[in-house]
Amino acid sequence: MPEGRIMNRIRYLRFINGEMTQEQLAEKAGCTRQTIIALEQRKYHPSLLLAFRIARALGQGIEDVFQYEEQGG
Amino acid sequence: MPEGRIMNRIRYLRFINGEMTQEQLAEKAGCTRQTIIALEQRKYHPSLLLAFRIARALGQGIEDVFQYEEQGG
DNA sequence: CACCCTAGTAAAAGTCTCTTGACATAGCGT
């Protein structure tokens, strides 16, 4: 698959939402703490399903949490 | 990962956008025709990256193309 | 110091996503 960066504001939104810990977010989103750590450090992109769950857990829409930047424009 | 359905309107939006064929959408989104077929038939969910690329190829936001339905309410 | 909480690192294993290639079906025009 071609390039295109995805940025995320998970860490930022975690603190806006009452200082949630990684573990609290993980539990609310239904994944493990490891996954949250990896995403905050941009080790990889989440699946669409997990992206939705994290966005909802943070009280946001997907595109408020994850921003796609096209490369060619 | 827990449940939660993701519906998509790829096929519908393909026709709204000037009767795009699966192959045209695939090329514009940077994936293969097989992948478009699988997604339209909901064989699996796309990655977040591909979801963004498909949404952009269809001139839409992610949540206009993919709808997440929580199970517990 | 001893204890707990939060965050980070690492590796193995399993599941899911995506591609490639070959083949099948249906419609449409000639």
Add this chain to the structure above:
DNA sequence: ACGCTATGTCAAGAGACTTTTACTAGGGTG
């Protein structure tokens, strides 16, 4: 009938995502 286009099926394999487990380290509290 023949060729062309659009859609669909199947299978194998590579690569990406996620979990599990174990371990390290800093900060605060008693």
